[in-house]
Amino acid sequence: xxxxxxxxxxxxxxxxxxxxxxxxxxxxxxxxxxxxxxxxxxxxxxxxxxxxxxxxxxxxxxxxxxxxxxxxxxxxxxxxxxxxxxxxxxxxxxxxxxxxxxxxxxxxxxxxxxxxxxxxxxxxxxxxxxxxxxxxxxxxxxxxxxxxxxxxxxxxxxxxxxxxxxxxxxxxxxxxxxxxxxxxxxxxxxxxxxxxxxxxxxxxxxxxxxxxxxxxxxxxxxxxxxxxxxxxxxxxxxxxxxxxxxxxxxxxxxxxxxxxxxxxxxxxxxxxxxxxxxxxxxxxxxxxxxxxxxxxxxxxxxxxxxxxxxxxxxxxxxxxxxxxxxxxxxxxxxxxxxxxxxxxxxxxxxxxxxx
Ligand SMILES: Nc1ncnc2c1ncn2[C@@H]1O[C@H](COP(=O)(O)OP(=O)(O)O)[C@@H](O)[C@H]1O
Ligand SMILES: [Mg+2]
Numbered sequence: 001x002x003x004x005x006x007x008x009x010x011x012x013x014x015x016x017x018x019x020x021x022x023x024x025x026x027x028x029x030x031x032x033x034x035x036x037x038x039x040x041x042x043x044x045x046x047x048x049x050x051x052x053x054x055x056x057x058x059x060x061x062x063x064x065x066x067x068x069x070x071x072x073x074x075x076x077x078x079x080x081x082x083x084x085x086x087x088x089x090x091x092x093x094x095x096x097x098x099x100x101x102x103x104x105x106x107x108x109x110x111x112x113x114x115x116x117x118x119x120x121x122x123x124x125x126x127x128x129x130x131x132x133x134x135x136x137x138x139x140x141x142x143x144x145x146x147x148x149x150x151x152x153x154x155x156x157x158x159x160x161x162x163x164x165x166x167x168x169x170x171x172x173x174x175x176x177x178x179x180x181x182x183x184x185x186x187x188x189x190x191x192x193x194x195x196x197x198x199x200x201x202x203x204x205x206x207x208x209x210x211x212x213x214x215x216x217x218x219x220x221x222x223x224x225x226x227x228x229x230x231x232x233x234x235x236x237x238x239x240x241x242x243x244x245x246x247x248x249x250x251x252x253x254x255x256x257x258x259x260x261x262x263x264x265x266x267x268x269x270x271x272x273x274x275x276x277x278x279x280x281x282x283x284x285x286x287x288x289x290x291x292x293x294x295x296x297x298x299x300x301x302x303x304x305x306x307x308x309x310x311x312x313x314x315x316x317x318x319x320x321x322x323x324x325x326x327x328x329x330x331x332x333x334x335x336x337x338x339x340x341x342x343x344x345x346x347x348x349x350x351x352x353x354x355x
Pocket of ligand 2: 114115116138143
């Protein structure tokens with residue numbers, strides 16, 4: 001009779017995927033203390049959160065995968081749950097020297113204003129006197145350089161890659177600065193992760209209080225890999241008020257939570273339209289959707305940003321609204337967002353320090 005090896009058992013377990021993330025439970029680090037002796041298999045299945053609705057299903061699938069390995073006589077599976085805190089599921093080798101907070105801006109889908117929020121948040125934070133950088137990690141839909149084009153970023157020097165630097169000392173790094181033609185970039189997640197890690201670690205950011213990262217949208221390969229390979233202090237999810245947009249934003253949010261990324265809150269963009277004539281607020285996509293979703297999942301609603309045609313026109317010209325119309329309601333809501341993000345990060349730092 002053949003005796004199964006640890007490798008065979010792990011291979012079988014690799015066939016079990018977390019239904020929500022689509023990742024296998026071995027890569028997710030859920031299998032602990034595996035021992036295989038004379039056909040007797042024993043291991044601990046460490047679930048990522050006790051609250052996951054799929055736990056029972058994962059348990060069942062893991063058990064039957066191991067039972068299916070030829071030569072297995074008994075399976076002793078202990079089940080535990082541990083919520084991953086901090087720097088993502090896999091240990092990240094080191095925090096980035098000199099960078100105090102990495103804030104990822106994500107979304108369920110493209111076109112909801114992720115880059116707009118990232119750019120204006122970065123500028124609002126630098127207005128407070130903080131040292132801020134912004135990293136365009138949306139390799140596929142890289143648009144940051146266009147957005148803040150007229151913010152006059154100039155790449156400095158050679159040697160260790162210098163980020164571009166704009167007014168208020170805001171630093172920026174983007175694939176858009178490296179890849180200059182219009183060829184679409186079709187990279188798989190690991191390559192994206194590698195490129196972004198490089199932009200994080202090999203760029204001379206200097207001392208930063210906040211580094212804002214414009215993530216690729218969605219719950220696919222690229223944002224998933226990034227959430228695991230870069231040390232994210234906290235994430236913000238941008239959505240628009242429509243139900244379809246909210247649903248997919250929540251999916252993205254839960255994905256980050258599962259990977260141990262702290263969610264700072266939701267930003268609802270294009271929340272309402274201010275009638276230019278009478279100044280009345282029109283909730284053209286429905287009112288309060290962002291607030292309800294935030295409450296449902298127990299995260300703060302950080303801001304409601306108005307829909308303003310001028311905001312789009314300015315972005316198209318490469319001037320963020322907070323610079324072109326500093327007194328506008330949108331600019332004010334970005335400043336209020338910046339204050340709330342900064343406050344949430346301070347609370348986090350205290351909480352982590354106390355751990
Ligand atoms: N609040 C807003 N009011 C008006 N236009 C907006 C607003 N937010 C974003 N836009 C416009 O919508 C488009 C998509 O925004 P963008 O930030 O590129 O989204 P994403 O990065 O999520 O793909 C851009 O043309 C942008 O100028
Ligand atoms: Mg974008």
